[in-house]
Amino acid sequence: MINKKLVFSGVQPTGNLHLGNYLGAIKNFVLLQKELNCIYCVVDLHAITVFQNPKELMKNTLETVASFIATGLDPNKSIIFNQSSVSAHSELAWIFNCVSRVGWLNRMTQFKDKAGSNKEKASVGLYIYPNLMAADILLYKATHVPVGADQKQHLELARDIAQKFNKDFNCEDFFPLPEPLILKNISRVMSLRDGTKKMSKSDESDYSRINLKDSPDEIIKKIKKAKSGSEPIPDNLKSLEEKPEALNLLNIYTEVLKSNLEKTINEMAGKEYSFVKNKLTELLISEICPIGKEIKKLINDETHLREVLNKGAEKARIIAEENLKNVREKVGLI
Numbered sequence: 001m002i003n004k005k006l007v008f009s010g011v012q013p014t015g016n017l018h019l020g021n022y023l024g025a026i027k028n029f030v031l032l033q034k035e036l037n038c039i040y041c042v043v044d045l046h047a048i049t050v051f052q053n054p055k056e057l058m059k060n061t062l063e064t065v066a067s068f069i070a071t072g073l074d075p076n077k078s079i080i081f082n083q084s085s086v087s088a089h090s091e092l093a094w095i096f097n098c099v100s101r102v103g104w105l106n107r108m109t110q111f112k113d114k115a116g117s118n119k120e121k122a123s124v125g126l127y128i129y130p131n132l133m134a135a136d137i138l139l140y141k142a143t144h145v146p147v148g149a150d151q152k153q154h155l156e157l158a159r160d161i162a163q164k165f166n167k168d169f170n171c172e173d174f175f176p177l178p179e180p181l182i183l184k185n186i187s188r189v190m191s192l193r194d195g196t197k198k199m200s201k202s203d204e205s206d207y208s209r210i211n212l213k214d215s216p217d218e219i220i221k222k223i224k225k226a227k228s229g230s231e232p233i234p235d236n237l238k239s240l241e242e243k244p245e246a247l248n249l250l251n252i253y254t255e256v257l258k259s260n261l262e263k264t265i266n267e268m269a270g271k272e273y274s275f276v277k278n279k280l281t282e283l284l285i286s287e288i289c290p291i292g293k294e295i296k297k298l299i300n301d302e303t304h305l306r307e308v309l310n311k312g313a314e315k316a317r318i319i320a321e322e323n324l325k326n327v328r329e330k331v332g333l334i
């Protein structure tokens, strides 16, 4: 490897990826792929921490791979595979279950949010999920991890685990401490109906999100209906921040263009919402619709998608097995 930097990221298998998934993660994966060695994993073992319909899970895993490829990830360049097909993930996760502390996991806010008031009924997997995530990353000794802000705490845990492992087993620098690449500007694309809520596939209203598979007509309708205001767009960030829906539209526009918010504010200040919406609609149709078309094409070729996963898993396994062998030695497992 010429470059010692290694990028790893995981994406949960969901069918119907939306603009938030795309701008928050996959679009950046494609940019990173140009510069660095990258491993992108569809984390099916993470998905089953809450019950998944088996048929749906398979379909969603394949659709996620299709979306990766459709957005420009190249299986010949980056390693693309699904987590469960490389069993070293589970094995290292078990070892990490024994390195990680209950006190550390108890601080994880995502578990508290997801388990809600009924912690007793949550799966054990959901509780120890951050240890598995640490295993995903450290199994490849990845140095850089693009994640949304909501995963920052889990990444800190991965660093804590790496550090404790290195100390406990007397092997300074064995695991690198992975750095988050918190996706700048926005790592949060908000709902089109409520600028304070994240765009989410579980929102009841399909009008709250732009799906990668939406048709031009759907995009036109959704942006038209997106919540907005009656006053013109303000000319400074401070006033804009008081209008979360406006901020969200400008943020989306900025991110699709890979521009910066200041520039967008300069372009849009004083304009009516209809102006912003028209611009955004045009931009989204040209960026999203070709991807959606490609996804639809790819999901019809299951054999090809499975082959991509198999080949990716083979490549991942080579790195994973070698590192796991060294871990086992360190721990004293024969």
Ligand code: TRP
Residues within 6 Å of the ligand: 008, 009, 010, 011, 012, 043, 046, 132, 133, 136, 137, 145, 146, 147, 151, 154
């Ligand atoms: N937990 C991440 C999420 O829900 C997905 C994930 C699993 C991940 N393993 C990872 C992300 C490793 C980055 C690195 O979004």
